[in-house]
Every structure is written in structure tokens, then in C-alpha cells.
């Protein structure tokens with residue numbers, strides 16, 4: 001039985017690394033993002049005998065596009081791995097920093113599209129008797145994030161949804177993993193206007209390959225949460241033992257610009 005791995009946000013950064021890892025492991029790929037040219041180039045790069053690669057461009061900030069993506073991807077194909085990786089954020093004060101359109105884009109791509117694809121994928125995976133869902137969250141999901149309030153809130157949603165659904169699926173052949181990276185070397189910071197943010201000076205951002213490898217391995221073994229890197233593990237753990245208000249004050253400083 002031929003099965004497929006669907007990867008969102010496959011045009012750059014972590015998504016490209018997930019695609020490379022999946023290709024290395026012999027998976028057939030469905031690659032999606034908005035940038036068709038980049039997806040086509042990646043598909044050409046990864047093409048080899050015996051592996052099929054399909055490119056379906058889609059704007060995941062639009063529900064009709066998310067639904068079209070799932071319909072096109074899953075009609076006549078059995079998807080047994082879903083990598084919900086597409087995501088974006090934007091730096092700035094909540095009240096005055098960003099337009100509503102931009103905040104909506106973060107919320108719909110990071111939360112709504114991810115949840116929709118999960119909800120469609122799970123029954124199909126259960127029907128074929130196997131499934132791995134890898135949701136890319138962030139260490140941002142463990143703390144409120146002044147200066148990036150909506151982004152942190154969307155990632156808290158991803159962590160919470162992933163853990164809850166993973167528990168609901170206990171005993172089923174389908175697992176859900178939340179990958180919670182800290183700063184990683186991708187185009188994300190530039191897109192989010194994060195130049196000068198103190199967080200990025202705490203240590204060298206991890207390579208996208210290493211972060212993707214940690215997530216890919218964790219999903220393969222069905223681990224629920226994975227935080228790659230020692231400093232990120234500390235960032236994820238500290239909020240558990242620090243009073244919530246103090247955590248938020250520290251986060252404001254760390255997420256502020258020099």
C-alpha cells in the first residue's frame with residue numbers, strides 16, 4: 001500500500017529539512033506552501049526513482065484553500081504522516097504594532113489550518129492503521145510573549161491541542177507530536193521583523209536540520225513533546241517553576257529589542 005507524507009510550509013526553512021528527511025526515509029511527498037517555484041525546485045531536487053512527489057500550492061490563511069489542499073492531497077492518496085509546519089509571527093506591540101490582517105494571518109495559519117488538517121487526517125490514518133502527526137509549535141508556547149503576544153498565544157494553542165489529542169488517541173495507531181524549537185536558523189526572524197530582539201542574543205540559533213531531525217525522530221517514536229537543544233529545554237522548563245507574572249515580565253524583556 002503506497003502512503004504519503006504531507007508537509008506544510010515546505011518552501012523554506014524547517015519545511016525543506018522535513019522534506020529532505022522524509023525523502024531520505026523513502027516517503028512519497030506532498031509539498032505545500034504559497035511559493036510554487038520553490039516547491040517545484042525542491043521537488044526536482046528530491047526526485048528519484050520509486051518516490052513520488054506532488055506539489056500543491058495553497059495559502060493556508062484562507063479556509064477555502066486549506067479545504068482544497070486537503071481534498072486534492074487526500075483524494076486517491078493515503079496520508080500516513082502529516083507535518084503541520086507552516087507558521088509565521090510578527091514582532092510588535094499588540095495594540096498598535098500590527099494590522100488586524102497580519103494578526104489574522106498568524107492565527108489562521110498557525111492554528112486553524114493546523115487543526116483542520118489534523119482533524120481530517122486522524123480518521124483517515126486510523127482507517128489505514130497507522131499515522132504520525134508532527135505539529136511544529138515553539139518554546140514560545142510555554143510562556144505569554146509580550147511584543148509577540150499573538151504568536152506566543154498561537155503556539156500555546158498548538159502545544160495544548162497536540163497534547164490533548166495525543167491523549168485522546170492513546171491506544172490508537174495514530175500519534176501526535178509537538179515540536180517546540182527555540183531560535184532556529186531560518187527566514188522566520190526576518191519575516192517576523194525580529195532584528196535586535198534580545199532573545200536572539202542569548203545563544204546561537206540552532207540549525208534547521210538539527211531541529212527538524214529532533215522532531216522527525218520524536219514523531220517516529222510517538223513522543224508527545226520534544227524541545228531540541230539544552231538552552232531551549234531550560235526556556236521550556238523555567239516557566240513551570242516561576243510565578244506566571246514574573247515569567248511574563250522576563251519574557252517582555254527577552255522579547256524586547258535593544
Ligand SMILES: NC(=O)c1ccc[n+]([C@@H]2O[C@H](COP(=O)([O-])OP(=O)(O)OC[C@H]3O[C@@H](n4cnc5c(N)ncnc54)[C@H](OP(=O)(O)O)[C@@H]3O)[C@@H](O)[C@H]2O)c1
Pocket residue numbers: 008009010011012013014015032033034035036058059060061085086087088089105109136137138139180181182183184185186187188189191
Ligand atoms: N525559526 C525559528 O526560530 C522558529 C522557532 C520556533 C518555531 N518555529 C516554527 O517553525 C515553523 C517553520 O518556520 P521556519 O522557521 O522554517 O520559518 P520560515 O523559513 O519563514 O518558513 C515558514 C513556512 O511557512 C509557510 N507559510 C507562511 N505563511 C503561509 C501561508 N499563508 N500559507 C501557506 N504557507 C505559509 C512559508 O511558505 P510560503 O511563504 O511559500 O507560503 C514557509 O514555507 C513555523 O511554524 C514557526 O512558527 C520557528
